[in-house]
Amino acid sequence: MTTSSPLPDSSGSSSTDDEALESDAESALTNLPQEILLHIAKQLPTVLDVFVLRQACRSLYNRLGPSSGTLYYHFLNNCNGPHRRRFLHYQKNQDYFTFTKDILSGKIDGCGICLREVKAHTAVDAYKGGIFYKRVCKSCGRANFKGIHYPQILQFYNLILGK
Secondary structure, eight states: OOOOOOOOOTTSOOOHHHHHHHHHHHHHHHTSOHHHHHHHHHTSSSHHHHHHHHTTOHHHHHHTSTTOHHHHHHHHTOTTSSOOOSOSSOOTTSOHHHHHHHHHHTSSOSOTTTOOOOOGGGOEEEEETTEEEEEEOHHHHHHHOSEEEOHHHHHHHHHHHTO
């Protein structure tokens, strides 16, 4: 008795079974109720991962967007670190999505990873491949980057050296 394996079709791809499985997996995620999708998104380690998940398909892009204020409120007030909460209570009229995007883009002072309130004098400039990546808090800088630049220390040394 011989076993048959799926043969590639003329385009070089495997049988349609693989495509059906991928389609089922994608539709399973996009067809979840909004509350469950938000709960899954809240389990991601950083808000950056939520933005990556949003890029997976148009449905997730729309469902995890500005209308998902509780999701971004969760990351802004994440109690995993020793920082204070940015917002004491959830308010429906507050745009947490735009506030999060402004932190990530550098328009508002804050860590580009954990969204912690970070003032310019306590921030760390993180580099990837010698190119400035983003401003982060010291704990995220130590945990995620090798190329770290402490601007306040360099200013102090330049002051002492008279540069």
